[in-house]
Amino acid sequence: MGFVLALTALLALGAWATLDTTSLGQTLVCRPLVGGTLAGAIVGDPVAGALAGGLLELLVLGALPVGAVRLPEPGAAGVVAGAVAALPSTPVLPPDPGLPGGTLALALVLGVALAWVGGWSQSLLREGNLRRLEAAVRRAGGGAAGLALGRLHARCLLADAGRGVLLTGGGLLVAWALVWGVAVPGWVRGPGELLALWPATRLETAVALGAAGLLGLGRLVAVVAPPGRSRTAMAGMAAAGFLVGASLVAAAMATGLSPGGGTTP
Amino acid sequence: MTPPLPDGLGRRLVLRSFLVQATWNPRSLLGAGLQWMERGVIPGPGGRAVEANGGGEERPAQATRVALEPRPFNAHPWLSPLAAGARLRMAAEGATRAEQDRLGDALRGPLGALGDQLVWAGWRPALLLVLALLLLVGAPPLAAVGTIVLVYVAGQTVLRVWAARAGLALGRQVGQALTRARLGPRATRLRSGVLFLAGSVASAASLLPVLLLQGGVEADGGALTPEDLPSPPLPGPGDLLTWAGVGLVLLGTGAVLGGRLRPWVPGAAALVALGLLLLRRLAF
Numbered sequence: 001m002g003f004v005l006a007l008t009a010l011l012a013l014g015a016w017a018t019l020d021t022t023s024l025g026q027t028l029v030c031r032p033l034v035g036g037t038l039a040g041a042i043v044g045d046p047v048a049g050a051l052a053g054g055l056l057e058l059l060v061l062g063a064l065p066v067g068a069v070r071l072p073e074p075g076a077a078g079v080v081a082g083a084v085a086a087l088p089s090t091p092v093l094p095p096d097p098g099l100p101g102g103t104l105a106l107a108l109v110l111g112v113a114l115a116w117v118g119g120w121s122q123s124l125l126r127e128g129n130l131r132r133l134e135a136a137v138r139r140a141g142g143g144a145a146g147l148a149l150g151r152l153h154a155r156c157l158l159a160d161a162g163r164g165v166l167l168t169g170g171g172l173l174v175a176w177a178l179v180w181g182v183a184v185p186g187w188v189r190g191p192g193e194l195l196a197l198w199p200a201t202r203l204e205t206a207v208a209l210g211a212a213g214l215l216g217l218g219r220l221v222a223v224v225a226p227p228g229r230s231r232t233a234m235a236g237m238a239a240a241g242f243l244v245g246a247s248l249v250a251a252a253m254a255t256g257l258s259p260g261g262g263t264t265p
Numbered sequence: 266m267t268p269p270l271p272d273g274l275g276r277r278l279v280l281r282s283f284l285v286q287a288t289w290n291p292r293s294l295l296g297a298g299l300q301w302m303e304r305g306v307i308p309g310p311g312g313r314a315v316e317a318n319g320g321g322e323e324r325p326a327q328a329t330r331v332a333l334e335p336r337p338f339n340a341h342p343w344l345s346p347l348a349a350g351a352r353l354r355m356a357a358e359g360a361t362r363a364e365q366d367r368l369g370d371a372l373r374g375p376l377g378a379l380g381d382q383l384v385w386a387g388w389r390p391a392l393l394l395v396l397a398l399l400l401l402v403g404a405p406p407l408a409a410v411g412t413i414v415l416v417y418v419a420g421q422t423v424l425r426v427w428a429a430r431a432g433l434a435l436g437r438q439v440g441q442a443l444t445r446a447r448l449g450p451r452a453t454r455l456r457s458g459v460l461f462l463a464g465s466v467a468s469a470a471s472l473l474p475v476l477l478l479q480g481g482v483e484a485d486g487g488a489l490t491p492e493d494l495p496s497p498p499l500p501g502p503g504d505l506l507t508w509a510g511v512g513l514v515l516l517g518t519g520a521v522l523g524g525r526l527r528p529w530v531p532g533a534a535a536l537v538a539l540g541l542l543l544l545r546r547l548a549f
Binding site: 022023024025026027028029031033034037038040041046047049050054055057058059060061062063064065066069070071072105108109112115116126127129130132133137149150152153156157160198199200204205208209210211212213214215216217218219220221222223224225234237238239240241242243244245246248249250251252 | 288291421462517534
């Protein structure tokens with residue numbers, strides 16, 4: 001896929017993922033695991049996108065939209081993380097063996113930061129929706145209520161889509177600046193040189209991030225635990241799942257499968 | 266006799282419910298979205314055209330202002346067609362706006378709480394965890410994502426269609442449908458399933474490093490040399506148990522801290538983990 005086409009597709013996916021969070025549909029495209037995989041596929045490596053998206057997903061999965069609390073919004077964040085993690089598979093970066101670790105670290109740093117900015121910008125959007133509603137009331141003359149409401153919806157959707165494009169474009173711009181090193185004064189040398197300084201492989205980076213992700217998963221366990229059930233019963237349920245998961249992974253390894261659908265060499 | 270409702274009204278309610286949160290704002294919450302869903306003229310008693318919460322005796326400009334300055338309303342978006350449908354049925358039967366508003370107010374709490382438990386704490390994390398598990402055990406990413414998204418959308422469409430049908434059929438008696446559907450017990454079962462799946466993903470993710478070293482992702486990225494691969498290539502039971510134990514401890518820590526952890530804490534922990542990784546390598 002050409003650069004312009006890929007960039008356009010990523011911005012469109014970012015807008016969709018942002019709209020999908022609240023305004024339109026509420027499918028799973030707003031989730032980092034889904035958005036990251038799709039973004040990785042656009043860039044050329046869905047497995048790397050799924051890895052970055054999956055790690056980001058673990059971090060935010062326990063943040064349920066229940067109650068009046070500002071939450072991280074991971075829609076555009078997942079798209080940017082998935083795209084950045086997939087960069088080593090493209091001709092944009094040289095085939096430096098140290099790069100996958102650096103890009104994964106950058107993907108998650110950007111993902112976490114964008115999820116926070118996304119949550120904050122969602123509050124701004126909702127304040128803006130109120131202003132758009134008040135403006136619609138002032139403009140309301142003798143027109144049909146349905147038409148006025150339709151226009152209001154269109155304006156609010158457009159604002160949210162614009163927010164998604166800004167978040168995704170901003171994240172990709174920061175990534176571009178870091179990948180090329182222009183964000184560090186005096187560093188402009190070549191693509192990927194700054195990332196190649198990251199002192200850990202993708203495996204080590206994934207382990208460090210996965211540990212924090214399991215903490216987030218534990219938060220989910222605490223939040224979704226059904227009321228009225230004993231702690232022992234809930235722990236038993238999770239422990240049973242733990243054994244099943246380990247068995248599944250062991251079986252997958254025995255049959256030579258690996259994450260992403262490949263087979264182990 | 267109950268007046269008939271026009272064909273396609275339920276379908277329109279379902280389709281518009283996908284946009285019900287587009288105008289979400291701190292004052293009326295879902296109120297404007299609900300108004301937009303209800304903006305269908307339906308035949309009332311004696312053939313007079315009525316609309317839920319906005320038509321009746323008002324002049325058009327007044328009706329428009331009423332629609333744009335709605336009462337606050339909140340519900341889970343997937344269950345919102347139930348409230349809109351019930352209010353439209355009441356309007357068709359000649360109920361006053363105050364009566365429709367009282368029903369809307371009464372439904373706010375149950376529709377919000379049931380939806381949160383059933384969907385945000387049940388259906389959505391359950392399917393995401395299934396997707397994660399599929400990817401961890403080797404499913405092709407795009408096929409797995411496509412399948413799970415389709416199942417998720419199918420599930421929410423079924424719930425929205427049920428809600429619209431129940432609301433339009435029962436009107437002010439719509440509470441009966443909520444009772445009969447036993448959404449609360451279903452949500453409890455789903456949430457128990459989420460616990461099970463969380464345990465499964467935690468153990469599978471704990472074993473992820475082993476899988477990566479098997480050559481799948483890491484070799485694709487070109488980060489490993491043959492010297493990096495473990496010897497023997499397949500890890501022994503001791504390695505698996507160690508990794509699984511680490512995962513269980515981390516999962517348990519998160520579960521015990523649970524509600525005390527702010528939503529942004531896991532993300533901050535990830536940044537700290539990366540920082541420690543950087544420091545460790547720089548120091549040694």
